[in-house]
């Protein structure tokens with residue numbers, strides 16, 4: 001039976017996003033995959049996340065039934081997870097889900113009877129942007145996802161470079177301050193994520209608010225990064241300083257990435273990137289300042305796929321499984 005469909009699944013600690021893609025010209029013509037269905041459900045994290053895999057299987061089977069899709073016409077299910085995935089496809093723990101080491105793809109495949117592949121969520125977002133988003137004109141991209149935490153991905157020659165243990169491109173845990181004594185979520189100190197994630201930007205504002213009595217933030221209770229971006233656009237000094245500090249550390253992190261991979265472009269995604277030039281301008285300025293030789297010519301582009309990057313990337317990851325085509 002002709003293989004006409006792929007599921008892209010983005011598993012998060014709060015919700016699971018699903019995309020159903022139709023392959024317009026079977027597997028021959030690149031970039032002809034159309035998203036024909038998109039939905040999400042709340043992640044069932046009971047019993048240390050033991051129910052998640054069967055939850056995903058049920059959702060895909062339900063959708064296939066609803067659309068009249070035969071299981072044998074599904075090429076595969078791509079699943080991205082919020083944790084490292086090694087070169088053997090073993091998930092090496094997902095703290096947000098309660099998972100330890102897990103053979104997630106194998107388990108999903110056993111339940112659904114459809115071929116499955118698993119990758120890290122930041123890698124999936126990078127692959128999605130590289131093939132369908134901002135990076136589609138390029139072969140080599142580095143993506144940084146700036147949200148509550150900071151994720152990174154390296155796409156080399158159109159493929160995910162995840163590394164031996166799944167840690168390649170983990171820009172969020174680059175050391176940018178060796179004198180820091182407070183701990184990062186990873187257990188070490190002085191990571192980029194501590195200063196430039198949404199959490200880091202908010203912390204900066206909270207710690208410095210007492211020195212900025214005229215800041216607009218004084219009038220907003222429980223302010224968010226979005227509030228801060230709006231205040232920065234109005235010229236608020238504290239908010240501008242907070243984004244400038246985050247931009248400095250991100251620019252430094254990107255300069256390390258440029259030194260290691262010299263990509264065609266950088267793509268910046270995640271919730272914080274919605275602040276636009278407020279964050280992208282200082283990132284670019286500090287990147288220019290810290291990068292070596294002609295690396296400063298590397299363009300820094302905003303991501304365009306938003307919350308869909310993961311499902312696109314998970315779909316693409318499956319499509320790249322050449323040996324499945326035999």
Ligand SMILES: [Zn+2]
Nearest residue numbers: 173184186191
């Ligand atoms: Zn860290």
